[in-house]
Structures are given as structure tokens and as C-alpha cells.
Amino acid sequence: MPETAERVLPTTPSTPGRAATARRPVLLVAAVVAVVHLAVATRYGWHRDEFYYVICGRHLAWGYVDQPPLTPLLARLAAALPGGVLPLRLLAVASQVGCVLLAPMLTAEFGGGRRAQTITAAAIAACPVFVASSLLFGTTVVDQLVWVALLVLVARALRLRSTASWLAAGVTAGVGLENKDTVAVLLLGIAVGLLLLRREALTLAGPWLAASVAVALAAPNVIWDAAHGWPNLRMAQVLSSGEGGPLGSLEQLPVLAVLLAGPPLIALWVLGVRWLASPIGRAHRWVLVVAVVSVVVFTASGGKSYYPAPALAGLFAAGAVRVESMGRSRGRTGWPVAIGVSALVALLIGLPVLPLSAANTMRQLNPTVIETYGWPGFVQQVRLAAAALPPGTPIFTSNYGEAGALAILGPAEGLRQPVFSGQNNYALWGPPPGRPEVALCVGEFDPAQLGRAWGRVTEIAPIRMNGVNDQETQFHAAIYVCREPRGSWARLWPALVHDS
Structure with missing residues (x-):
């Protein structure tokens, strides 16, 4: 439908300005967030996932078995800059x-004024799941940004009813x-919300053009997945299974509601649910549908507990409007205290602000x-162990995570x-090509697994991570020299x- 035809349509009476x-x-809250995050951005070091994103980015493709290509591409570009892990952390922040x-x-957009907008900004800044996700650069923190932007x-777009505004949403969805x-x-939640509550929007060309743009932008990754036998579905x-399936996800719902959202902030998103469910919030109730659909789908599919967390942004925004409507006499000090407590919890569990021993305890x-x-x-x-072996011995x-650490940090230490x-x-x-005479x-x-591939397996030393209780030390991780292969690499592979 032409742009001029859309302008003559009457504005929906229930849609406020x-x-x-x-x-x-809001800028003040954002500045505080940036300062706090940057102060500890490189205090510990790289995360195993960051290594992996960079390595994936060095193998450019339209997809990978566990993610689409955007984050690996950005990670590769950031890692090419000086500063080690800092450029990646700048993207996360x-x-x-x-x-x-x-x-x-x-x-x-909900009609909330200065106080409501400030509360929303502070709630996002103090929400543990948003704070913890921004510790490292990866798909999760970018995903949160995409959800909030969409x-x-x-x-x-629902307010302006213009094709251009819908296309902006479509481009964002496709990039996301x-x-x-x-x-x-x-997108499924938005579609269901519009179908149930804002059906008049679907009579315009905008939403359909936006969907077409999103599909077109996502197509290269879908084609890659199809060409490789849908490894993303297998990874899912x-x-x-690692989360215990749908039952495990259902058991984690209280975690999402309490720990990830921030215990003091529960009241805010509950108020948001009530406001969206009330007559005054009807025009924006599709946001509530998004939250419900997200929780139901991710729970039914056995997704991780933090997958639907970005939907909290919509509930926080609605809850802040409700708080503002109550008047300044109610909650004048209560909300700043609640947000401050949540921020403290988020900092302690989500960022490297504690001494190493305390962080290890809170693992x-x-x-x-x-x-x-x-x-x-x-x-x-690993470098010391490799030094005793012939040059070029494959690792x-x-x-x-281990492979990425050796590939990225190793060359500077002489490990090539x-x-x-x-x-x-x-x-x-x-x-690698050939036969693994020594590995x-x-x-x-x-x-025993290594013994099925090599006739002689010798443990050199257990892996030590400087007293850290992480994946390498929770289980028996070690360095082995393997000789007398039982076939070529291709046969053993x-x-x-x-998988993970």
C-alpha cells in the first residue's frame, strides 16, 4: 500500500501519544553503567566463548553449528585491534x-514521562541478567540489544503506522x-500479539514488508544450515538435554523470575504485567503476549533460563509507567533502594569485582x-609440554575454549x-592431514578414549588454572602425549x- 494511502487511515483511538x-x-544512568563496566572490563581476562567467537570469525562463513555469523564477524574485527580482549569488551559494554x-x-512509547523513563533505565542497568551478559562479548548481549530495539x-511502528517505521523493525529483526x-x-510473540490485540496493524503493508525484509536478511544463514544438515537444530x-529438557526448563522458571530479574525488581515487572493487563495498557498488551510466548516456547523446548530474559525490558517499561501513575508520594525512596540493592547483587554475581577466592566460591x-x-x-x-616434542606436533x-586460548594467546608465548x-x-x-605419529x-x-586412537598414551601433568575451580579443574583435565596412532587423522576423526 502506498505511503499516502496509509496516512489517511484514522489513528487507533486506544493508542496514546x-x-x-x-x-x-537516562544518559546519566547510561554513563554510570559504562564507567562501572569499563572499570572491571579486563580485570580477569578472556572468556572461553570469546576465544571461540574470534576463531569462528577467522573461518568466515554464513553460519556455524552453534550460531549465525554476526557475532563471530564482529569478534574477529574487534580482536584485530590492539588491546587484547578490551575491544571485545567495549562491544559488550x-x-x-x-x-x-x-x-x-x-x-x-507507553506514555511514561521523565520519572518512568529513569526507573526503566535504572532497572535495566541493575538487572542481573543484563549486567552478567555484558561481562563478555557474545551472542547473548547482542541478542538482548536486538530484543529491546525491536x-x-x-x-x-504501531503508533506511526508508516511503512518506513515498519521497515526499520524488519531490518533490525533480520540483522538480529x-x-x-x-x-x-x-518475532513469533510479536506476531501473536498483533493477531490477537492489534489486528488493524496487519491490514497495512508495513508489517508484511518488514517480515519480508527480515526473511531476506536471515536467508543466507538458513541456507547454510540447510546445506550442512541443520546442525543448529542438533545443537539445540x-x-x-543439558538443561534437562522441558522439565528442567520448567524447574528453572523461578530462577528466571527471582535471580536473573533481580529479587528487588520482581515488584516492578509484576506491576508491568498488571498495567499491560489493565484497560489503560490495552494498546500495548502485545508486549505482555511477547513475554508469555517467550517463556512458553523456551520452556517447552528446553531452552536455557536466560533466553526469554530480554522480554523483561517490556515489563520493566510498563511497570515504570504504573509507578509513575501512582504519584511521587508513593515509592519516593522505595524504588531507588530496590534498584540499588538489585544493582549491588548484579555487580557481585555478574562482574569481576570480587577477589578471586570470593568469585571462586560464588561459582x-x-x-x-x-x-x-x-x-x-x-x-x-601447554607451551612447556609442547617444547619437549618435535616442532609442528599438533595439539x-x-x-x-582450550583450543581458542592456545590459538589466540599461544603465539605471543612462543606456542606456534x-x-x-x-x-x-x-x-x-x-x-589435520596425515597420520598423528605424535600428538x-x-x-x-x-x-580409554585416547587409547582407542593411540597405542601409547602418557599423562604429563594435570591442568592447573591457578587455583580456579572452573571446567578444567572440576573434572580431571590433563596434558597427554599420544603415540602409535591406530590410523590416520581422517580415520580417527x-x-x-x-557436541557441547
Whole structure:
């Protein structure tokens, strides 16, 4: 439908106008977020996933077995800059700051004023799942930014009813699908919400053009997945099994509601649910549908508990509007205290602000923090073992984190042997050529498994991560010298590959 034809359509009576943007307080919250995150951005070091994203980016493709190509491409570009892991962390912080800036715009679309927008920005800044995700650069923190941006753009498109505003949402959706497949669930929630509550929007050309653009932008990754036998679906099944399937996800719902959202902030998103369910919030109730669909789909599919977490931004925005409508006399000090407590919890469990021993103790709450520590020492230990072997001896690791650490940190330490692994996309890249007369195997291996590939397997030393209780030390990870192969690498490879 032409743009001029859309303009003559009457405005939906139940759609309120957008409130003015509260720039100063929101920018202040965003600045505080940036300063806090940057202060500890490189305190420990790389995370195993960051190594993997960079290595994937060095093998440019339209897809990988466990993610679309956007984050690996960005990680490769960032890692090419000086500063080690800092450029990647700058991308992570920028994504978190983007969420803090965008979520108040959704509040403004709901009609929320200065106070409501400030509360929304502060809630995102203090929410543990947003804070913890921005510790490292990866698909999750970018996914959060995409979700919040899409919620804002769809709300804006519903208000403006213009093709251009819908196309902006379509482009964002398409780019988001090239980062993480979970955006498809967000789009499903939006579609269901519009069909149930804003059906008049579907009579316009805008939503359909937006969907077409999103599909076109996502197509290269879908084609790659199809050409490789849909490994992303197999990986999703592996991850679901690791979470205990749908029953395990159902058991984790209280975790999402309490720990990830921030215990003091539960009241805010509950108020958001009530406001969206009330007559005054009817025009924006599709946001509630998005949250419900996200929780139902990810639970039914056995997804990780944090997958639907970005939908909290919509509930926080609605809850802040409700708080503002109560008047300043109610909650004048209560909300700042609640947000401050949540921020403290988020900092302690989500960022490397504690001494190493304390972070190690709190590993059960969030293992991600401690997994950013100890990699230089790991590389040194492997380098010493490799020095006793013939030059060019291949190194075979049990997981992508170990392989990535050796490939990225190793050259600066004098470790230049080729590194391989059988996990995830490393398995797809394949083995080295020839016959593995001598191989250095590093990681969590069953010696019996190695014995099926080599006739002589000798454990050199257990892997030490400088006292850190991470994946390498929770299990028996060690360095092995393997000799007398029972075949070529190509023959041994099928028995060495594995998923997460």
C-alpha cells in the first residue's frame, strides 16, 4: 500500500501519544553503567566463548553449528585491534549501554514521562541478567540489544503506522536473526500479539514488508544450515538435554523470575504485567503476549533460563509507567533502594569485582565470571609440554575454549603448533592431514578414549588454572602425549568429534 494511502487511515483511538524523551537522567544512568563496566572490563581476562567467537570469525562463513555469523564477524574485527580482549569488551559494554538507552524509549512509547523513563533505565542497568551478559562479548548481549530495539521499533511502528517505521523493525529483526536464532521466538510473540490485540496493524503493508525484509536478511544463514544438515537444530537438542529438557526448563522458571530479574525488581515487572493487563495498557498488551510466548516456547523446548530474559525490558517499561501513575508520594525512596540493592547483587554475581577466592566460591551462582580467569597460565603450561616434542606436533584439545586460548594467546608465548579440537564447529573444520605419529592432547579426556586412537598414551601433568575451580579443574583435565596412532587423522576423526 502506498505511503499516502496509509496516512489517511484514522489513528487507533486506544493508542496514546509518545511522551517526551527524558534525555538527561537516562544518559546519566547510561554513563554510570559504562564507567562501572569499563572499570572491571579486563580485570580477569578472556572468556572461553570469546576465544571461540574470534576463531569462528577467522573461518568466515554464513553460519556455524552453534550460531549465525554476526557475532563471530564482529569478534574477529574487534580482536584485530590492539588491546587484547578490551575491544571485545567495549562491544559488550556498548550493547549493555544500548539496552539502557533504548528501554526508556519503550517507556516513552507507553506514555511514561521523565520519572518512568529513569526507573526503566535504572532497572535495566541493575538487572542481573543484563549486567552478567555484558561481562563478555557474545551472542547473548547482542541478542538482548536486538530484543529491546525491536520492542521499541514495533511500538513506534504501531503508533506511526508508516511503512518506513515498519521497515526499520524488519531490518533490525533480520540483522538480529544473523546473530541468534532466539529472535525468531520474539518475532513469533510479536506476531501473536498483533493477531490477537492489534489486528488493524496487519491490514497495512508495513508489517508484511518488514517480515519480508527480515526473511531476506536471515536467508543466507538458513541456507547454510540447510546445506550442512541443520546442525543448529542438533545443537539445540544437545543444549536442551543439558538443561534437562522441558522439565528442567520448567524447574528453572523461578530462577528466571527471582535471580536473573533481580529479587528487588520482581515488584516492578509484576506491576508491568498488571498495567499491560489493565484497560489503560490495552494498546500495548502485545508486549505482555511477547513475554508469555517467550517463556512458553523456551520452556517447552528446553531452552536455557536466560533466553526469554530480554522480554523483561517490556515489563520493566510498563511497570515504570504504573509507578509513575501512582504519584511521587508513593515509592519516593522505595524504588531507588530496590534498584540499588538489585544493582549491588548484579555487580557481585555478574562482574569481576570480587577477589578471586570470593568469585571462586560464588561459582555456583554464576560460573561465567570465574571462567574468565587463568587462561595465560594454562597456555604457559601447554607451551612447556609442547617444547619437549618435535616442532609442528599438533595439539588436540577437548573443547573449543582450550583450543581458542592456545590459538589466540599461544603465539605471543612462543606456542606456534597447529591446534585442533573435535567440539562444535572445530569438528566441522576437520582434522589435520596425515597420520598423528605424535600428538599433544590437552583437556578433559578419558584415557580409554585416547587409547582407542593411540597405542601409547602418557599423562604429563594435570591442568592447573591457578587455583580456579572452573571446567578444567572440576573434572580431571590433563596434558597427554599420544603415540602409535591406530590410523590416520581422517580415520580417527569420527570418534574424536563431539557436541557441547
